[in-house]
Amino acid sequence: MDRVERPLSPHLQVYRPQITSVLSILHRATGAVLSLGVLILTYWLISIASGEAAYADVRALLGGGFFRLLYVGWCFCFFYHLANGIRHLVWDVGIGLERGQYQLSGWLVVGFALLASAIYSLAVIL
Amino acid sequence: MSLVSPLSRVLGLGSAKEGAEHWWAQRLTAVALIPLGLWFAFAIAGLPDLSYGSVVTFIRVPMNGILLVLTLVTLSYHSQLGVQVIVEDYVHGASVKVVTIVVLSFAHVAVAVAGIFAVMKVAFGAGV
Numbered sequence: 001m002d003r004v005e006r007p008l009s010p011h012l013q014v015y016r017p018q019i020t021s022v023l024s025i026l027h028r029a030t031g032a033v034l035s036l037g038v039l040i041l042t043y044w045l046i047s048i049a050s051g052e053a054a055y056a057d058v059r060a061l062l063g064g065g066f067f068r069l070l071y072v073g074w075c076f077c078f079f080y081h082l083a084n085g086i087r088h089l090v091w092d093v094g095i096g097l098e099r100g101q102y103q104l105s106g107w108l109v110v111g112f113a114l115l116a117s118a119i120y121s122l123a124v125i126l
Numbered sequence: 127m128s129l130v131s132p133l134s135r136v137l138g139l140g141s142a143k144e145g146a147e148h149w150w151a152q153r154l155t156a157v158a159l160i161p162l163g164l165w166f167a168f169a170i171a172g173l174p175d176l177s178y179g180s181v182v183t184f185i186r187v188p189m190n191g192i193l194l195v196l197t198l199v200t201l202s203y204h205s206q207l208g209v210q211v212i213v214e215d216y217v218h219g220a221s222v223k224v225v226t227i228v229v230l231s232f233a234h235v236a237v238a239v240a241g242i243f244a245v246m247k248v249a250f251g252a253g254v
Contacts, residue, residue: 032212035205042198042241048185049244049251052178059176082163085156092153124171 019106027084030077037074040067072121079120080113148207155204162197169193182248191249195242202238206231 015021040062047058061067087105090096096105128135169190173180184190209230217223 028208028212031205031208035209038201038205038237038241042237042244045194045241045244045248048178048181049247055178055181059178063176078163078167082160086160089153089156120167120171124174 019103023084023106023109027081027088030081030084033074033077034081037077068125071125072117075120075125076113076117079116080109083109083112083116148210152204152207155200155207158200159197159204162193162200165193166197182251185245185248188249191245194245198238198241198245202234202241206234209234 044058044062047055087096087109090105091102096102169184173184185194210227213223213226213230217226
Protein backbone atom coordinates (compact mmCIF):
# COMPACT_ATOMS: atom_id res chain seq x y z
CA MET A 1 0.00 0.00 0.00
CA ASP A 2 1.30 3.41 -0.91
CA ARG A 3 2.04 5.49 2.13
CA VAL A 4 0.58 8.95 2.04
CA GLU A 5 3.09 11.57 3.14
CA ARG A 6 0.97 13.16 5.79
CA PRO A 7 2.31 15.75 8.20
CA LEU A 8 3.77 14.12 11.26
CA SER A 9 2.68 15.10 14.74
CA PRO A 10 3.87 16.81 16.85
CA HIS A 11 4.96 19.91 14.99
CA LEU A 12 6.64 21.46 17.99
CA GLN A 13 7.74 24.60 16.23
CA VAL A 14 4.19 25.80 15.47
CA TYR A 15 3.15 25.82 19.11
CA ARG A 16 3.63 28.74 21.44
CA PRO A 17 5.92 27.61 24.28
CA GLN A 18 3.94 26.85 27.41
CA ILE A 19 5.01 25.96 30.95
CA THR A 20 3.95 22.34 30.35
CA SER A 21 5.81 21.83 27.07
CA VAL A 22 8.93 23.73 28.15
CA LEU A 23 9.24 21.78 31.41
CA SER A 24 8.62 18.53 29.55
CA ILE A 25 11.51 19.04 27.13
CA LEU A 26 13.63 20.40 29.98
CA HIS A 27 13.06 17.13 31.85
CA ARG A 28 14.53 15.24 28.90
CA ALA A 29 17.39 17.65 28.43
CA THR A 30 18.38 17.58 32.11
CA GLY A 31 18.11 13.79 32.09
CA ALA A 32 20.50 13.58 29.14
CA VAL A 33 22.96 15.95 30.85
CA LEU A 34 22.78 13.91 34.06
CA SER A 35 23.53 10.76 32.05
CA LEU A 36 26.78 12.41 30.94
CA GLY A 37 27.46 13.22 34.59
CA VAL A 38 27.55 9.50 35.36
CA LEU A 39 30.72 9.36 33.26
CA ILE A 40 32.41 11.95 35.50
CA LEU A 41 31.21 10.14 38.62
CA THR A 42 32.59 6.84 37.35
CA TYR A 43 35.87 8.45 36.30
CA TRP A 44 36.20 9.88 39.81
CA LEU A 45 35.48 6.48 41.45
CA ILE A 46 38.02 4.73 39.22
CA SER A 47 40.64 7.32 40.12
CA ILE A 48 40.06 6.61 43.83
CA ALA A 49 40.49 2.90 43.16
CA SER A 50 43.69 3.59 41.20
CA GLY A 51 45.53 4.88 44.26
CA GLU A 52 46.56 8.11 45.91
CA ALA A 53 48.82 9.44 43.10
CA ALA A 54 46.23 8.85 40.39
CA TYR A 55 43.54 10.38 42.57
CA ALA A 56 45.64 13.52 43.16
CA ASP A 57 45.89 14.15 39.40
CA VAL A 58 42.18 13.57 38.80
CA ARG A 59 41.25 15.64 41.85
CA ALA A 60 43.28 18.55 40.48
CA LEU A 61 41.52 18.21 37.12
CA LEU A 62 37.95 17.65 38.38
CA GLY A 63 38.34 20.23 41.14
CA GLY A 64 39.32 23.00 38.70
CA GLY A 65 37.28 26.10 38.01
CA PHE A 66 35.94 24.87 34.68
CA PHE A 67 34.54 21.70 36.21
CA ARG A 68 33.11 23.61 39.16
CA LEU A 69 31.07 25.67 36.71
CA LEU A 70 29.88 22.44 35.10
CA TYR A 71 28.89 21.09 38.54
CA VAL A 72 26.68 24.15 39.06
CA GLY A 73 24.89 23.21 35.84
CA TRP A 74 24.69 19.55 36.82
CA CYS A 75 23.41 20.60 40.23
CA PHE A 76 20.49 22.47 38.66
CA CYS A 77 19.81 19.50 36.35
CA PHE A 78 19.80 17.16 39.36
CA PHE A 79 17.36 19.19 41.47
CA TYR A 80 15.15 20.00 38.48
CA HIS A 81 15.01 16.38 37.27
CA LEU A 82 14.39 15.21 40.85
CA ALA A 83 11.52 17.62 41.51
CA ASN A 84 9.93 17.30 38.07
CA GLY A 85 10.36 13.54 38.26
CA ILE A 86 8.35 13.52 41.48
CA ARG A 87 5.77 15.69 39.67
CA HIS A 88 5.55 13.03 36.96
CA LEU A 89 5.18 10.24 39.53
CA VAL A 90 2.34 12.14 41.21
CA TRP A 91 0.64 12.48 37.79
CA ASP A 92 1.08 8.72 37.29
CA VAL A 93 -1.24 8.05 40.22
CA GLY A 94 -3.77 10.46 38.72
CA ILE A 95 -3.24 13.50 40.93
CA GLY A 96 -2.59 17.09 39.84
CA LEU A 97 -3.78 16.77 36.24
CA GLU A 98 -6.17 19.73 36.30
CA ARG A 99 -5.20 22.85 34.40
CA GLY A 100 -4.41 25.11 37.36
CA GLN A 101 -2.69 22.28 39.24
CA TYR A 102 -0.11 21.29 36.64
CA GLN A 103 0.73 24.92 36.00
CA LEU A 104 1.21 25.61 39.70
CA SER A 105 3.27 22.45 40.26
CA GLY A 106 5.40 23.37 37.25
CA TRP A 107 6.30 26.75 38.67
CA LEU A 108 6.91 25.19 42.09
CA VAL A 109 9.34 22.75 40.48
CA VAL A 110 11.19 25.59 38.75
CA GLY A 111 11.34 27.60 41.97
CA PHE A 112 12.57 24.62 43.99
CA ALA A 113 15.22 23.71 41.42
CA LEU A 114 16.59 27.26 41.27
CA LEU A 115 16.59 27.67 45.05
CA ALA A 116 18.02 24.24 45.90
CA SER A 117 20.72 24.40 43.23
CA ALA A 118 21.68 27.94 44.29
CA ILE A 119 22.02 26.89 47.93
CA TYR A 120 23.92 23.68 47.09
CA SER A 121 26.19 25.49 44.65
CA LEU A 122 27.10 28.20 47.13
CA ALA A 123 27.47 25.86 50.09
CA VAL A 124 29.24 22.91 48.48
CA ILE A 125 30.52 23.52 44.96
CA LEU A 126 31.86 27.06 44.78
CA MET B 127 -2.67 -0.79 -4.47
CA SER B 128 -3.73 -2.99 -1.62
CA LEU B 129 -7.37 -3.16 -0.64
CA VAL B 130 -6.40 -3.55 2.98
CA SER B 131 -7.71 -0.65 4.97
CA PRO B 132 -5.36 1.41 7.09
CA LEU B 133 -7.09 0.02 10.16
CA SER B 134 -6.45 -3.59 9.07
CA ARG B 135 -2.86 -2.77 8.29
CA VAL B 136 -2.33 -1.41 11.76
CA LEU B 137 -4.18 -4.28 13.42
CA GLY B 138 -2.23 -6.82 11.35
CA LEU B 139 1.12 -5.45 12.35
CA GLY B 140 -0.03 -4.63 15.80
CA SER B 141 2.06 -3.20 18.53
CA ALA B 142 5.39 -4.70 19.50
CA LYS B 143 3.56 -6.15 22.53
CA GLU B 144 6.03 -4.56 24.84
CA GLY B 145 6.59 -1.26 26.50
CA ALA B 146 4.91 -1.76 29.86
CA GLU B 147 8.10 -3.25 31.34
CA HIS B 148 10.09 -0.27 30.16
CA TRP B 149 7.54 2.12 31.61
CA TRP B 150 7.46 0.31 34.95
CA ALA B 151 11.22 0.00 35.23
CA GLN B 152 11.63 3.71 34.55
CA ARG B 153 9.15 4.57 37.34
CA LEU B 154 10.57 2.10 39.86
CA THR B 155 14.16 3.25 39.31
CA ALA B 156 12.90 6.85 39.55
CA VAL B 157 11.30 6.14 42.93
CA ALA B 158 14.46 4.44 44.16
CA LEU B 159 16.63 7.32 42.96
CA ILE B 160 14.75 9.88 45.08
CA PRO B 161 16.34 8.72 48.38
CA LEU B 162 19.54 7.47 46.72
CA GLY B 163 20.12 10.73 44.85
CA LEU B 164 19.45 12.86 47.92
CA TRP B 165 21.72 10.63 50.00
CA PHE B 166 24.51 11.02 47.45
CA ALA B 167 24.10 14.81 47.29
CA PHE B 168 24.31 15.08 51.10
CA ALA B 169 27.16 12.56 51.29
CA ILE B 170 29.29 14.56 48.85
CA ALA B 171 28.42 17.74 50.74
CA GLY B 172 29.73 16.05 53.89
CA LEU B 173 33.16 15.48 52.29
CA PRO B 174 34.17 19.09 51.80
CA ASP B 175 37.87 18.68 50.97
CA LEU B 176 37.43 15.39 49.07
CA SER B 177 40.94 14.36 50.11
CA TYR B 178 42.07 10.83 49.27
CA GLY B 179 41.94 9.76 52.92
CA SER B 180 38.47 11.12 53.58
CA VAL B 181 37.03 9.67 50.36
CA VAL B 182 38.52 6.21 50.99
CA THR B 183 37.37 6.26 54.61
CA PHE B 184 33.88 7.19 53.41
CA ILE B 185 33.68 4.34 50.89
CA ARG B 186 35.06 1.83 53.45
CA VAL B 187 32.03 2.37 55.70
CA PRO B 188 29.89 -0.64 54.69
CA MET B 189 26.61 1.27 54.48
CA ASN B 190 28.20 3.91 52.24
CA GLY B 191 29.68 1.27 49.92
CA ILE B 192 26.34 -0.53 49.71
CA LEU B 193 24.45 2.69 48.99
CA LEU B 194 27.01 3.72 46.37
CA VAL B 195 26.65 0.40 44.52
CA LEU B 196 22.86 0.62 44.74
CA THR B 197 23.00 4.17 43.39
CA LEU B 198 25.27 3.17 40.49
CA VAL B 199 23.07 0.21 39.51
CA THR B 200 19.83 2.19 39.71
CA LEU B 201 21.29 5.29 38.07
CA SER B 202 22.73 3.35 35.13
CA TYR B 203 19.50 1.46 34.56
CA HIS B 204 17.42 4.65 34.78
CA SER B 205 19.85 6.45 32.46
CA GLN B 206 19.75 3.60 29.94
CA LEU B 207 15.94 3.62 29.89
CA GLY B 208 15.78 7.39 29.46
CA VAL B 209 18.48 7.65 26.83
CA GLN B 210 16.87 4.81 24.88
CA VAL B 211 13.59 6.74 24.65
CA ILE B 212 15.43 9.85 23.47
CA VAL B 213 17.16 7.85 20.73
CA GLU B 214 13.88 6.19 19.73
CA ASP B 215 12.24 9.59 19.37
CA TYR B 216 14.95 11.62 17.68
CA VAL B 217 17.17 9.19 15.75
CA HIS B 218 15.58 8.31 12.43
CA GLY B 219 16.31 5.30 10.27
CA ALA B 220 15.73 1.83 11.69
CA SER B 221 19.29 0.54 11.43
CA VAL B 222 20.97 3.65 12.83
CA LYS B 223 18.45 3.65 15.64
CA VAL B 224 19.07 0.00 16.59
CA VAL B 225 22.86 0.35 16.40
CA THR B 226 22.78 3.51 18.54
CA ILE B 227 20.62 1.84 21.18
CA VAL B 228 22.85 -1.26 21.24
CA VAL B 229 26.02 0.84 21.59
CA LEU B 230 24.45 2.91 24.37
CA SER B 231 23.27 -0.25 26.15
CA PHE B 232 26.81 -1.67 26.09
CA ALA B 233 28.21 1.66 27.26
CA HIS B 234 25.80 1.82 30.18
CA VAL B 235 26.65 -1.69 31.34
CA ALA B 236 30.39 -1.02 30.96
CA VAL B 237 30.23 2.25 32.90
CA ALA B 238 28.11 0.68 35.64
CA VAL B 239 30.49 -2.29 36.00
CA ALA B 240 33.51 0.03 36.09
CA GLY B 241 31.96 2.18 38.82
CA ILE B 242 30.86 -0.80 40.92
CA PHE B 243 34.28 -2.44 40.54
CA ALA B 244 35.99 0.77 41.66
CA VAL B 245 33.77 1.08 44.75
CA MET B 246 34.34 -2.58 45.68
CA LYS B 247 38.10 -2.37 45.16
CA VAL B 248 38.29 0.59 47.53
CA ALA B 249 35.82 -0.92 50.00
CA PHE B 250 37.61 -4.29 50.17
CA GLY B 251 41.17 -2.95 49.83
CA ALA B 252 43.71 -3.11 52.67
CA GLY B 253 45.27 0.01 54.10
CA VAL B 254 44.92 3.53 52.75
